[in-house]
Amino acid sequence: DTGVSQDPRHKITKRGQNVTFRCDPISEHNRLYWYRQTLGQGPEFLTYFQNEAQLEKSRLLSDRFSAERPKGSFSTLEIQRTEQGDSAMYLCASSPSEGSKAYEQYFGPGTRLTVT
Amino acid sequence: AQSVAQPEDQVNVAEGNPLTVKCTYSVSGNPYLFWYVQYPNRGLQFLLKYITGDNLVKGSYGFEAEFNKSQTSFHLKKPSALVSDSALYVCAVRVYSGAGSYQLTFGKGTKLSVIP
Numbered sequence: 001d002t003g004v005s006q007d008p009r010h011k012i013t014k015r016g017q018n019v020t021f022r023c024d025p026i027s028e029h030n031r032l033y034w035y036r037q038t039l040g041q042g043p044e045f046l047t048y049f050q051n052e053a054q055l056e057k058s059r060l061l062s063d064r065f066s067a068e069r070p071k072g073s074f075s076t077l078e079i080q081r082t083e084q085g086d087s088a089m090y091l092c093a094s095s096p097s098e099g100s101k102a103y104e105q106y107f108g109p110g111t112r113l114t115v116t
Numbered sequence: 117a118q119s120v121a122q123p124e125d126q127v128n129v130a131e132g133n134p135l136t137v138k139c140t141y142s143v144s145g146n147p148y149l150f151w152y153v154q155y156p157n158r159g160l161q162f163l164l165k166y167i168t169g170d171n172l173v174k175g176s177y178g179f180e181a182e183f184n185k186s187q188t189s190f191h192l193k194k195p196s197a198l199v200s201d202s203a204l205y206v207c208a209v210r211v212y213s214g215a216g217s218y219q220l221t222f223g224k225g226t227k228l229s230v231i232p
Contacts, residue, residue: 004159033220040125042206042222043160056217091159103148103167103210105220107159 002026004108006092012114013082020078021111025094032075033105034067035091036060043091049075050097082115089113118143118211122223129197130231137192137226139207148210149190150220151181155203163205166190177201197230204228 005024013019025032030051035043046065047057051072061067064082069075079086089112093105120141129135141147148167152160164175171183181192192205207223 006159040224042208042224045219045221048219056213056219093160103150103165104162106162107152109157109159 004092004094004106006090006108006111008111009109010112010114012116015084015115016081018078018080019082019113020076021090021092021113022074022076023092023094023108024074025092026106027073029094029096029106030072031095031097032069033093033095034075034077035093037089037091037110038087046077079113082113084115087113087115118209118221120207120209120221120223122205122207122226124226125224126227126229128229128231131199132196135194135197135201135228135230137205137207137228139190139192139223140188141190141207141209142188143209143211145212147183147188147190148218149181149183150208150210151175151179151190151192152206152208152222153177153203154206154225160206163192197228199230199232202228202230 007022033048034046037043045058047067049069064080067077089110091110093107095105150165151163154160164173166173166183174180179194204225206225208220210218211221213219
């Protein structure tokens with residue numbers, strides 16, 4: 001069990017550019033979640049997948065944001081035409097959908113995005 | 117509205133003293149409650165959860181939490197604080213988000229500082 005990994009750990013981009021983040025969940029977990037966390041706040045839910053199906057999207061997720069999990073393994077989160085307000089830590093988490101740990105989400109280290 | 121609140125932004129405690137980090141919740145139905153810890157530049161780490169059963173839940177690193185239904189609280193406790201416990205502690209509750217889906221709603225976190 002290597003844990004949830006995210007890449008890159010840090011990203012600095014200019015306003016208007018597109019960025020893409022990757023998340024690799026724990027291999028046996030079929031649920032994958034994306035959150036955004038700003039300084040001094042708890043994580044805010046963005047979206048989640050069960051296998052390759054995107055089951056829910058928060059209203060925080062504007063049409064500039066898109067997430068995919070094409071083969072039910074890793075996931076990508078893309079932000080188009082970045083704005084300074086997008087600067088935040090983007091967290092990925094995974095969990096199983098069954099069993100005693102079904103309600104436990106395991107988080108990656110996050111990708112810190114800075115939009116200049 | 118279904119939510120979780122952490123009334124203290126910061127808690128300071130002397131090393132060796134007992135610590136308490138407070139969390140209250142507001143959900144319909146039976147609550148599923150969680151505590152996570154976040155060290156600087158790291159993702160959230162699962163500490164413990166309450167689903168059902170005993171009101172006192174034991175978790176990682178010597179932490180425990182007490183579920184109190186009448187007070188709608190789920191305070192995190194440790195009998196003897198260590199300097200290495202200094203971190204951000206985040207409480208979460210599972211909320212129903214519609215169409216058979218449940219999500220975690222997080223508090224804003226409480227920064228714990230253990231003073232040597």
